[in-house]
Amino acid sequence: MVMIKVKKLPHDAGPAAWNSILANRIAAPALAERRNADWLIIGAGFAGLAAARRLRELHPVDRIVLVEASTVADGPAGRNSGFMIDLPHDLSSDDYGGAVDADRQQTVVNRAAIKFAENTAKDFGLNEEALVVSGKINAAATSNGLANNRDYAAHLTTMQESHELLDAAQMKSITGIDYYQGGLFTPGTAMLQPALYIRGMADGVVRMGVDLYEKSPVVSLQLAGTDWIAKTPSGAITAPRVILAVNGHAESFGFYQRKLMHVFTYGSMTRRLCADDVKRLGGEARWGITPADPMGTTVRRLSGIGGDRLIIRNRFTYNPSMEVTSNRLDRVALSHNQAFKARFNSLGDIPMEYTWGGRLCVSRNNVQAVEEVRPGLFTAVCQNGLGAAKGTLGGMVVAELASGYSSELVRQVSGQGGLKSLPPEPIAWVGANAIIRWDEFQAGREL
Numbered sequence: 001m002v003m004i005k006v007k008k009l010p011h012d013a014g015p016a017a018w019n020s021i022l023a024n025r026i027a028a029p030a031l032a033e034r035r036n037a038d039w040l041i042i043g044a045g046f047a048g049l050a051a052a053r054r055l056r057e058l059h060p061v062d063r064i065v066l067v068e069a070s071t072v073a074d075g076p077a078g079r080n081s082g083f084m085i086d087l088p089h090d091l092s093s094d095d096y097g098g099a100v101d102a103d104r105q106q107t108v109v110n111r112a113a114i115k116f117a118e119n120t121a122k123d124f125g126l127n128e129e130a131l132v133v134s135g136k137i138n139a140a141a142t143s144n145g146l147a148n149n150r151d152y153a154a155h156l157t158t159m160q161e162s163h164e165l166l167d168a169a170q171m172k173s174i175t176g177i178d179y180y181q182g183g184l185f186t187p188g189t190a191m192l193q194p195a196l197y198i199r200g201m202a203d204g205v206v207r208m209g210v211d212l213y214e215k216s217p218v219v220s221l222q223l224a225g226t227d228w229i230a231k232t233p234s235g236a237i238t239a240p241r242v243i244l245a246v247n248g249h250a251e252s253f254g255f256y257q258r259k260l261m262h263v264f265t266y267g268s269m270t271r272r273l274c275a276d277d278v279k280r281l282g283g284e285a286r287w288g289i290t291p292a293d294p295m296g297t298t299v300r301r302l303s304g305i306g307g308d309r310l311i312i313r314n315r316f317t318y319n320p321s322m323e324v325t326s327n328r329l330d331r332v333a334l335s336h337n338q339a340f341k342a343r344f345n346s347l348g349d350i351p352m353e354y355t356w357g358g359r360l361c362v363s364r365n366n367v368q369a370v371e372e373v374r375p376g377l378f379t380a381v382c383q384n385g386l387g388a389a390k391g392t393l394g395g396m397v398v399a400e401l402a403s404g405y406s407s408e409l410v411r412q413v414s415g416q417g418g419l420k421s422l423p424p425e426p427i428a429w430v431g432a433n434a435i436i437r438w439d440e441f442q443a444g445r446e447l
């Protein structure tokens with residue numbers, strides 16, 4: 001008999017700002033009964049919601065149940081920076097690039113995910129603020145950053161990908177600030193208001209007949225004959241096929257032990273900018289920049305449902321416990337304020353209204369796990385910090401894989417060759433944190 005007791009439930013650090021600035025939403029009920037289904041999906045992030053949508057397309061009358069430990073858009077999928085990136089974006093490299101053939105393949109599959117998300121957003125009637133393919137800029141604040149951008153641009157030329165190098169004046173006219181010496185624009189990234197997108201996805205799959213339960217963490221999974229029984233604190237679901245879309249929490253279900261690196265990154269969002277602030281800032285009303293050095297600071301300028309705001313994202317920490325303390329958030333808030341002041345000093349004192357952290361799951365060899373791990377039990381996890389595109393991709397593909405479909409996409413995404421083991425603790429902890437700190441130090445003004 002296979003009996004899995006879930007060792008740890010997700011704990012999200014700080015408020016989910018993107019979700020907090022939207023109107024209140026009535027959550028779906030918690031599971032409070034014993035019921036049967038044809039499919040159970042665990043986790044309502046990018047992967048779980050994409051799997052729900054794809055399964056519904058493939059099986060119009062099957063009973064599909066989706067359970068989420070937290071509330072929709074409060075988990076990592078609703079608290080990220082909202083870049084659904086088409087091009088290679090290896091966070092452990094110097095300039096995001098890797099081997100040309102592998103990067104070409106990755107770009108093709110990322111674009112399949114973006115297309116899927118775009119079509120879904122259209123079918124579900126989401127507005128442009130939830131998802132728009134408007135591209136992104138790798139911004140450079142230092143000569144090293146400019147060199148990274150040039151290297152990456154050369155890589156894109158080899159890949160025959162369109163891109164445009166921007167000078168300091170162009171960067172100023174977009175951002176309103178003169179912090180950046182240059183930028184590299186690529187057109188294929190979809191920009192999300194992540195909480196609006198995730199809410200819209202959840203509402204859309206429910207309208208398609210998927211049964212959603214929130215505040216319903218799965219605490220155990222048991223194989224009884226050919227059925228899995230998933231227990232939550234006040235209910236249970238029996239289903240022959242289960243999709244585990246919980247990213248790093250796959251380890252809490254006993255899978256991929258010592259193969260998943262649990263990393264946190266952090267965001268802060270200002271209070272609403274008033275008309276005066278907006279005027280003083282200048283530039284365009286909406287933009288998004290990733291740092292030319294992967295260890296640098298991501299910045300977004302929003303203008304929409306939650307008002308005009310600026311968002312800072314930086315710092316990584318390796319946390320095998322999958323949790324961070326409020327002290328850590330306090331220290332990160334200082335780093336965010338520093339990065340904000342360095343860039344937006346001309347705005348004077350604009351306080352951050354929210355500071356939060358969120359989990360990433362990274363593998364040592366930068367691959368995902370999309371596969372059948374036990375009879376009828378499938379995973380779509382380990383998105384390597386790029387879950388907007390890769391989680392969506394994993395969800396689409398796992399739905400097809402579990403339905404017995406084979407295609408080039410399924411072959412490519414599910415056959416990534418397995419996750420490489422991590423070194424033992426405390427070597428991994430000391431090594432990972434030392435490398436992160438050193439790389440952040442080296443990032444200089446990019447941070």
Ligand SMILES: Cc1cc2nc3c(=O)[nH]c(=O)nc-3n(C[C@H](O)[C@H](O)[C@H](O)COP(=O)(O)OP(=O)(O)OC[C@H]3O[C@@H](n4cnc5c(N)ncnc54)[C@H](O)[C@@H]3O)c2cc1C
Nearest residue numbers: 043045046047069075077080081083218358386387388391
């Ligand atoms: C500050 C920040 C900025 C980021 N920026 C970007 C970005 O710009 N672009 C990008 O691509 N990625 C970004 N990321 C990473 C991205 O958010 C993740 O890669 C993505 O959310 C992973 O998607 P997922 O669906 O696989 O997992 P998740 O979004 O983590 O969803 C898994 C869900 O499973 C639920 N769950 C876990 N255990 C259980 C259980 N026992 N029972 C039921 N449910 C359970 C969790 O509550 C969670 O909602 C960022 C992350 C952070 C924190």
